[in-house]
Amino acid sequence: MKLVALGKEAPQSTLSGLFLHDSQRAQRFTHQLNVGDASVIVDFSKQNVSVEIVESLLALASEAGVQSRRDAMFAGEPVNESEGRPVLHVALRAPSTVNIVIDGVDVVQEVHQVRRSMAEFAHGVRGGSLCGATGKPFTHIINVGIGGSDLGPSLVWDVLSTSLTPALQCAFVSNIDPIDVEQVLKQHDAQQTLVVMCSKTFSTAETLSNSLIIQKWLAASVGDAGVAQHCAVVSVEPQRAASAGIAFAHSFKIWPWVGGRFSVSSAVNLANVIAFGPTVFDDFLSGMRQVDEHFLSAEMDQNIPVLMGLISVWNRSVLGRETQAIVPYASALAQFAPYLQQLIMESNGKHVQNDNQVVTTQTSPVVWGSVGTNSQHAFMQLLHQGTSVVPVDLIGFAQSSSVHSNAHDTLIANMFAQAQALAFGASSEEAQRVMPGNRPSTVLLASELSAQTLGALIALYEHSVFVQGCVWGINSFDQWGVELGKKLANDLGDQIAKGVSKTDQDASTHQLMQWYLKHR
Ligand code: F6P
Numbered sequence: 001m002k003l004v005a006l007g008k009e010a011p012q013s014t015l016s017g018l019f020l021h022d023s024q025r026a027q028r029f030t031h032q033l034n035v036g037d038a039s040v041i042v043d044f045s046k047q048n049v050s051v052e053i054v055e056s057l058l059a060l061a062s063e064a065g066v067q068s069r070r071d072a073m074f075a076g077e078p079v080n081e082s083e084g085r086p087v088l089h090v091a092l093r094a095p096s097t098v099n100i101v102i103d104g105v106d107v108v109q110e111v112h113q114v115r116r117s118m119a120e121f122a123h124g125v126r127g128g129s130l131c132g133a134t135g136k137p138f139t140h141i142i143n144v145g146i147g148g149s150d151l152g153p154s155l156v157w158d159v160l161s162t163s164l165t166p167a168l169q170c171a172f173v174s175n176i177d178p179i180d181v182e183q184v185l186k187q188h189d190a191q192q193t194l195v196v197m198c199s200k201t202f203s204t205a206e207t208l209s210n211s212l213i214i215q216k217w218l219a220a221s222v223g224d225a226g227v228a229q230h231c232a233v234v235s236v237e238p239q240r241a242a243s244a245g246i247a248f249a250h251s252f253k254i255w256p257w258v259g260g261r262f263s264v265s266s267a268v269n270l271a272n273v274i275a276f277g278p279t280v281f282d283d284f285l286s287g288m289r290q291v292d293e294h295f296l297s298a299e300m301d302q303n304i305p306v307l308m309g310l311i312s313v314w315n316r317s318v319l320g321r322e323t324q325a326i327v328p329y330a331s332a333l334a335q336f337a338p339y340l341q342q343l344i345m346e347s348n349g350k351h352v353q354n355d356n357q358v359v360t361t362q363t364s365p366v367v368w369g370s371v372g373t374n375s376q377h378a379f380m381q382l383l384h385q386g387t388s389v390v391p392v393d394l395i396g397f398a399q400s401s402s403v404h405s406n407a408h409d410t411l412i413a414n415m416f417a418q419a420q421a422l423a424f425g426a427s428s429e430e431a432q433r434v435m436p437g438n439r440p441s442t443v444l445l446a447s448e449l450s451a452q453t454l455g456a457l458i459a460l461y462e463h464s465v466f467v468q469g470c471v472w473g474i475n476s477f478d479q480w481g482v483e484l485g486k487k488l489a490n491d492l493g494d495q496i497a498k499g500v501s502k503t504d505q506d507a508s509t510h511q512l513m514q515w516y517l518k519h520r
Pocket residue numbers: 146147148149198199200201202203204207259260261346479482
């Protein structure tokens with residue numbers, strides 16, 4: 001209730017006024033985290049919050065039991081209640097000295113075993129001892145997967161391939177649109193291509209379809225008997241791939257307790273482990289682990305993912321901001337907004353709580369975004385002067401792997417300028433030129449974009465999502481909302497295969513189906 005009252009008063013306190021009355025505001029609302037030799041600072045000072053608001057949000061977190069739910073998650077308790085299972089992406093980056101026992105099995109030891117076999121496999125492919133069926137070394141990898149089995153590895157590939165030289169080139173196939181897979185295959189030589197098929201469930205239509213298309217393409221070059229040697233499966237259920245007629249000689253385990261959108265620290269990242277080597281993957285996981293430790297041990301009022309999550313709750317549930325923009329000032333992070341769309345919207349896009357009661361507040365914002373400075377020449381106009389207020393996360397790096405440091409300085413100057421313009425605006429005699437200001441942003445600034453800081457950045461958002469889910473009382477780890485569409489698509493697909501449209505379905509769909517059947 002106090003937050004609602006504070007929300008009503010909030011428009012009266014402008015960011016200009018808040019900075020004017022508190023000379024320590026910038027420092028007070030900025031938090032630093034060391035990640036190996038690098039550091040990350042997160043500046044919340046340009047959010048529409050005061051010390052009192054943050055204190056009330058922290059009280060809300062405490063009422064919602066964020067700390068005890070966090071501890072329950074790390075301990076392997078079944079916090080994914082609707083599916084009755086633990087949520088243990090944190091076990092994927094835990095050191096081997098940690099023990100988390102599920103059904104009598106220490107899952108951390110299992111994770112390390114899989115990491116060792118991935119490393120061995122990666123060394124074999126990189127060194128050429130594991131080669132294609134015609135004896136040629138692998139030079140390319142095609143990763144097949146969708147959702148978390150695609151967005152994570154393709155984001156990591158984009159980032160790492162900007163600053164490191166991969167031993168093999170990676171391409172990603174996700175959509176069931178056959179044009180996509182065909183385009184990728186055109187650019188590959190089957191004899192030198194390794195295919196990594198990632199699917200937690202191996203019942204995902206897109207991944208099955210693309211995998212089968214690729215298997216035929218491989219068979220045409222290396223013969224039916226050679227296909228398996230070119231294929232690795234990453235799944236909880238590799239036997240499902242086999243029963244679908246997919247041949248593979250290598251398989252790597254993931255576990256039911258890894259959610260698809262939280263799987264970037266698992267074997268789903270196999271393509272990058274091979275391309276950049278296991279040590280780089282270790283660095284990535286170490287960045288994530290350092291954030292896990294911070295999330296576990298930092299005081300709540302100093303805890304960056306807790307504050308990120310609570311400020312998102314403030315923006316969405318109290319101030320009613322419907323969307324959240326993600327604007328990294330690094331082209332290598334062009335896929336970060338789509339990655340976070342899945343992480344945030346699939347986790348918290350829900351209106352029913354754990355106790356089956358309908359929520360009485362707004363939950364996940366619509367997440368969108370693109371890289372700066374491109375976004376400044378596309379959608380930032382609306383953020384500065386539109387009728388909707390859009391909180392934005394601006395993400396930048398002090399160092400660049402480019403030799404063109406002047407251009408990098410200009411890039412970052414633009415990021416700071418956007419945050420400044422959004423917050424403080426500008427006056428003008430002419431109403432159309434007035435920049436209202438008081439528009440919220442968080443700036444996340446890291447010393448460099450490396451495997452480690454990328455891991456840290458992702459883990460910050462993972463835990464922020466968790467905090468938001470706790471406050472809203474929803475289960476951030478299931479995704480029942482995607483199931484109906486899959487079922488209906490199967491049924492409509494059957495009708496199309498038979499060349500008929502059922503008359504007992506809704507009139508609009510029936511009409512569309514008839515038109516499609518006639519014109520396809
Ligand atoms: O349908 C949604 C979803 O289940 C995501 O949560 C998941 O990341 C994606 O599909 C792919 O699932 P899988 O890895 O099982 O193929």
